Amino acid sequence: MNTKILLAVLFFCFSMPLVVKAQFGFSNEVGIIAGPLLFQSDFGLRENFDTNINNVGIGVGIVHYMNFAYRSDCNCYTRDKYFNDHFKLRTEADLHYSKFTHEGVESKKETPEGYDLRDHQGTSLVYELGMQLEYFPKSIRDFQAGGYKIAPYISLGAHFVGYNPSYSSIQDVDGATPEDIYFDKFLIGDGELGGIDDSAGTTWALTGSIGLRYKLSELSDINLEFRYHKYYSNWVDGLNPDPEFYPPNRYDDSIVWLNIGYIYYLNF
Template identity: 80%
Template sequence: MNTKILFSVLIICLSIPFAGKAQLAFSNEVGVIAGPLLFQSDFGLRNNVDTNINNQGWGIGIVHYFNFSYRADCNCYTRDRYFNDHFKLRSEADLHYTKFTHEGIESQKDTEEGRDLRDHTGSSLVFELGMQLEYFPLSIRDFQAGGFRIAPYISLGAHYVGFNPSYESSQDVPGATPEDIYFDDFLVGDGGELGGISDASGNTWALTGSVGIRYKLTVLSDLNLELRYHKYYSNWVDGLNPDPEFYPPNKYDDSIVWLNIGYIYYLNF
């Protein structure tokens, strides 16, 4: 991971809420989110039920919102414009961890190749930092004022991503070669420690999109339920990226689907 870039992005995101504090035209919200995720990777077969069930992870995040419908400096509503009443800007830092196993027909075969797949496991620890623009089709002002208790939204954004994968096999014993241990087609690739297998950390970008709802809990707090999709612009996030010519199922970059629940609190500044 390029720590200088990551540190710079972190400083920018953390400093934005306090920029121009003397003339705030917005208010702030903070919260936490957490929940399970499905990691779509080169472990197992895509669209396979067993793969989706077993390659699950968990994630947690800290979120901050710019609320443009309310001004913190005067405790009053902002000018009644469509953007102010229907959009929020969210910045966040997420951390999620997933363990991987090979599932599907190939790994279930009673063959040497099937045993190689079953014995090969992995994991990935991923840190993300970025922003999303949220759109609320209903009025944010009316929701804050208690006009209705549920407010749906959609969002689109981008994240800077740092990842740290790992791999192992129960066949990895003294004297065994990679050809003895791992599925042969995984050993052909560009950039991995073992061709298409690697435990090298790295960084990339992700395009994010979500649909969710807010539930008004109190005047100054909401519950949040959200389903998210993150598309990573790297195929090494899971530590497995074999050459597609030798392993045709490797057609897509890595991605996750994340279901999370959160608690959001409205600040007075």
């Protein structure tokens, strides 16, 4: 089923430009983005400084833009409409990897529970494929023509997400039981070890961002962006204990991603 969903998303993403071009006409832009991300998960405590510093990953992405302000088929600007001059449609494929540790007051205690938390680590490899609609308050035409150097924007979109988490503990030795190894409240849930599970899966994400472009040359820009992805699953990090027994687990997983990119304008 997950393969069918992924194929459907791929077909939609690759066929959409053809449909839109037949109706409106546009030009193409391609680029690459990369940067650090903060994975907000059930490892550590939310809004905790040590968690924010230590549970950091790295992400990369390939992006494609449909620029409605300029038509590649005639090398001319499109009709002067507000949508054409202020919106772009972005399709992208992202890959990011994060490592997780437990931080906060409880994990620092010299108690069996504190040791269990400190020794429990995890990772998650995540791929995403989706679209975002970007809104530029300033004229895209004027920016492309060199009228100004910086163009801010905001965006909103949705991604199909695949994830592959893992977990480990240095206490995991021959003869040890999960109760000996992991924090007891993490062992209550509907996963492989209650609230701990390294099964791969898929979900969806709502994405939003604010950013700006800086004009390098007639055909290239530098892109700086701050993004938020809300996942509609709490298993992306491999940890999802029952919130009735572990009240801090009341949020789905999410990331905050700061990335920089290079965008190139194509002649087709």
